Amino acid sequence: MLEARLAKASILKKLLDAIKELVTDANFDCTDSGISLQAMDNSHVALVSLLLRASGFDHFRCDRNHALGISLASLGKVLKCAGNDDTLTIKSEEDGDILQLVFESPNVDRVSEYDLKLMDIDSEHLGIPDTAYDAVVKMPSGEFQRICRDLSVLSESVAIDVDKEGVKFSAVGEIGSGAIKIKQGAAVDDDGAVTTVEMSQPVSLTFSLKYLNNFAKATPLSDTVSLNMSADVPLLVEYKCSEIGYIRYYLAPKIGDDN
Numbered sequence: 264m265l266e267a268r269l270a271k272a273s274i275l276k277k278l279l280d281a282i283k284e285l286v287t288d289a290n291f292d293c294t295d296s297g298i299s300l301q302a303m304d305n306s307h308v309a310l311v312s313l314l315l316r317a318s319g320f321d322h323f324r325c326d327r328n329h330a331l332g333i334s335l336a337s338l339g340k341v342l343k344c345a346g347n348d349d350t351l352t353i354k355s356e357e358d359g360d361i362l363q364l365v366f367e368s369p370n371v372d373r374v375s376e377y378d379l380k381l382m383d384i385d386s387e388h389l390g391i392p393d394t395a396y397d398a399v400v401k402m403p404s405g406e407f408q409r410i411c412r413d414l415s416v417l418s419e420s421v422a423i424d425v426d427k428e429g430v431k432f433s434a435v436g437e438i439g440s441g442a443i444k445i446k447q448g449a450a451v452d453d454d455g456a457v458t459t460v461e462m463s464q465p466v467s468l469t470f471s472l473k474y475l476n477n478f479a480k481a482t483p484l485s486d487t488v489s490l491n492m493s494a495d496v497p498l499l500v501e502y503k504c505s506e507i508g509y510i511r512y513y514l515a516p517k518i519g520d521d522n
Contacts (some may be wrong), residue, residue: 265293265329265355268322272366273347274507276326278347280309281481281510283335290330290386293355295313297323297508301389309474310497310513312391315477318508321350327357332382341377355381386397391513396491398466402445402458404502405489410443415472417441420517425492426465434472434516456486466492468516477510 269275285304290298300313304329317323330508345351345366353367360379365493366375410432418436425431429449433442447460482488491499497513504510 264324264326264357265300266322266324266352267320267493268352269351271347272342274344274504275351276342276347277481277483278313278315278504278510279339280312280486281333281343281478283339284477284480285309285311286335286497288332288334288382288384290332290384292328292330293325293327294328295325301391302386303389304474308514310389310469310476312511312513314508316506316508319505321324322352330384331353331355331362332384333347333362333379334382335346335378341379344375344377345455353408355365371458394491394493394496394499394502396496397464397493398460398462398491400425400458400460400490400492401487401505402430402490403456404479404482404485406445407478407488407490411472411475411479414441414443415476415488419472420469421472421475422467422469423490423498424465424467425460425462425493427460427462429460430490466494468492468494468498470498470514470516474512474514478514481510481512486509 286302287305289300297314297316306513323357341364346368348369349366354363362379362381364379414432414434418434423430424432427446429446431442431444432492434440444457446481448457450457478500484504485502489501497515500512502510
């Protein structure tokens with residue numbers, strides 16, 4: 264069976280908020296090393312990869328590898344019944360058709376139990392090759408979210424240019440154009456997090472702002488985000504989730520005048 268306990272239900276709530284606009288139903292793969300998810304978005308444009316390590320749970324037991332097919336909309340409805348500070352325990356029998364969620368208030372004077380029906384979902388596990396990226400930008404996640412939101416008023420696409428001085432985001436649309444440059448070493452947020460660039464060669468690629476704005480919904484999970492870029496390969500956007508794991512998004516660059 265599977266039995267896993269998180270200290271705070273808010274962790275799973277934030278993870279769900281970060282993927283529910285992209286994926287409606289998905290298999291959560293459970294092994295003795297943790298819980299993972301890999302799914303394409305409904306348009307087959309973006310890929311989401313999620314890992315929750317067993318070591319990040321207060322308690323974790325998985326006797327045999329199995330997949331939990333879950334409607335993310337249904338899971339979201341159930342999670343709304345949990346307080347952010349509630350302890351969350353999920354349980355599932357190996358061949359069962361139910362996922363049990365147990366919410367316990369901090370002083371354990373309120374315990375809620377919900378059973379969520381599981382689904383049979385056919386999914387294909389894609390092999391994601393390890394890539395040595397030409398440029399890796401690490402920046403405050405809140406600043407990345409703001410840039411994507413601000414440039415969306417101009418265009419559906421954003422060009423991201425990385426050189427040794429920093430990273431520039433620019434957009435051109437019918438009403439005008441705009442550009443935002445963050446210098447390497449700049450601390451633009453109140454928390455003092457700086458932007459860093461590791462680069463073997465300059466990179467200039469264009470991406471859909473609709474998808475980047477969806478990825479930025481993972482901002483509450485991490486103070487920083489990394490943008491990993493190389494010519495002709497998908498962009499990797501990664502948010503590390505404290506000590507428990509990460510969420511990664513992959514998005515192919517736009518080519519030519521496609522807007």
